[in-house]
Amino acid sequence: MNESLAMQELPPYLFARIERKIAECREQGIDVINLGIGDPDLPTPRHIIDRMAQSIYDAANHQYPSSAGLLEYRQAVAEWYKSRFDVALDPKTEIVSLLGSKEGIAHISFAYLDHGDVNLVPDPGYPVYNIGTLLAGGKSYIMPLKEENKYLPVLEDIPAEIAQKAKLMFINYPNNPVGVVADRAFYVKLIDFARTYDILICHDAAYSEMAYDGLKPLSILQIPGAREVAIEFHSLSKTYNMTGWRIGWAAGNSKAVEVLARFKSNVDSGIFQAIQYAGIEALRGPQNCVEESNRIYAERRSIALAGLEKMGWKVNPPQASFYFWAPVPKGYTSASFAELVLDKTGVVITPGDGYGTYGEGYFRIALTVGRERLQEAFDRMYAAIGKVDF
Numbered sequence: 001m002n003e004s005l006a007m008q009e010l011p012p013y014l015f016a017r018i019e020r021k022i023a024e025c026r027e028q029g030i031d032v033i034n035l036g037i038g039d040p041d042l043p044t045p046r047h048i049i050d051r052m053a054q055s056i057y058d059a060a061n062h063q064y065p066s067s068a069g070l071l072e073y074r075q076a077v078a079e080w081y082k083s084r085f086d087v088a089l090d091p092k093t094e095i096v097s098l099l100g101s102k103e104g105i106a107h108i109s110f111a112y113l114d115h116g117d118v119n120l121v122p123d124p125g126y127p128v129y130n131i132g133t134l135l136a137g138g139k140s141y142i143m144p145l146k147e148e149n150k151y152l153p154v155l156e157d158i159p160a161e162i163a164q165k166a167k168l169m170f171i172n173y174p175n176n177p178v179g180v181v182a183d184r185a186f187y188v189k190l191i192d193f194a195r196t197y198d199i200l201i202c203h204d205a206a207y208s209e210m211a212y213d214g215l216k217p218l219s220i221l222q223i224p225g226a227r228e229v230a231i232e233f234h235s236l237s238k239t240y241n242m243t244g245w246r247i248g249w250a251a252g253n254s255k256a257v258e259v260l261a262r263f264k265s266n267v268d269s270g271i272f273q274a275i276q277y278a279g280i281e282a283l284r285g286p287q288n289c290v291e292e293s294n295r296i297y298a299e300r301r302s303i304a305l306a307g308l309e310k311m312g313w314k315v316n317p318p319q320a321s322f323y324f325w326a327p328v329p330k331g332y333t334s335a336s337f338a339e340l341v342l343d344k345t346g347v348v349i350t351p352g353d354g355y356g357t358y359g360e361g362y363f364r365i366a367l368t369v370g371r372e373r374l375q376e377a378f379d380r381m382y383a384a385i386g387k388v389d390f
């Protein structure tokens with residue numbers, strides 16, 4: 001039996017391929033330093049683990065959870081929005097829990113697209129926007145993100161007939177892989193655009209809390225009118241080092257929240273309640289763990305910046321997120337440069353074309369190893385490759 005056409009064309013997830021390559025290197029005895037995957041190496045804060053530990057013994061938590069999420073969890077999300085963004089949300093109608101935001105980002109296309117419908121998808125971008133679109137039978141219209149436009153999509157470049165057909169637009173600020181944030185003016189324009197063409201904006205805000213130099217990235221829901229046209233995806237994964245726990249939420253437009261929740265109620269049965277209590281603890285508990293993580297990433301960011309500059313790169317360090325996005329040297333493609341670095345140094349970087357065609361010619365470094373290992377990665381690269389040309 002053949003799988004669907006969409007599945008036949010679907011390659012393994014980018015990081016599944018990279019993981020295989022790493023496993024091969026390790027089998028050969030190579031000491032791999034993995035700057036590839038955006039998975040925090042720091043542990044989940046202790047108070048969150050303690051809450052999980054208590055909750056797991058309570059038999060009330062052993063049953064099917066509600067798929068929308070415990071009301072208390074959604075209330076904790078609403079309180080967090082209020083204190084962080086000064087946005088008041090109704091936990092009953094404007095928030096739905098997700099089994100990690102990747103799940104919701106993939107599923108929203110299934111809830112909205114009919115066969116052949118169009119989504120507007122940023123490139124480079126998190127692969128799930130495009131993959132979810134394709135698996136749901138839709139088509140992606142690519143919005144190039146270019147340095148000269150501060151890595152924001154140029155709305156004027158989207159043909160009116162495409163915009164009229166489009167159902168969803170995915171955006172992601174702070175951005176993975178490029179590390180930039182969007183300003184208020186962009187969101188204002190975007191909301192206007194979405195109103196004009198009746199498009200649901202799907203804002204992926206997974207990195208809203210990971211920022212430097214006192215920067216506080218915006219929620220799209222802070223902008224007037226956003227609630228009519230936007231849903232925002234959030235995750236505890238990066239903010240609280242909880243990638244393995246699988247917990248997040250979507251918030252915003254009540255119709256979109258209801259549609260996504262109704263879809264989900266038919267395909268999953270929610271997050272294990274003990275994990276939801278851990279999530280409540282994360283959101284309501286002390287927030288200095290977030291500052292502490294950011295302090296650590298800021299230190300690593302300085303090491304990476306110095307390491308890249310020493311080899312000849314002129315790069316902007318990320319304003320937010322834990323990713324450096326940089327061009328490959330002259331004579332290389334993204335793939336050939338990533339391969340060179342791995343073969344000569346045992347350091348894993350992610351080839352930029354994994355994030356789309358416009359990522360070709362770039363690579364991404366994730367600041368997800370400790371200072372010493374990060375320094376060692378750059379020492380190895382300098383020793384093996386030296387100065388680079390562009």
Ligand SMILES: *Cc1c(COP(=O)(O)O)cnc(C)c1O
Nearest residue numbers: 100101102126176206235237248
């Ligand atoms: C890590 C990440 C997510 C969050 O994924 P979860 O499923 O919540 O763990 C979402 N979007 C982007 C761009 C990411 O990098």
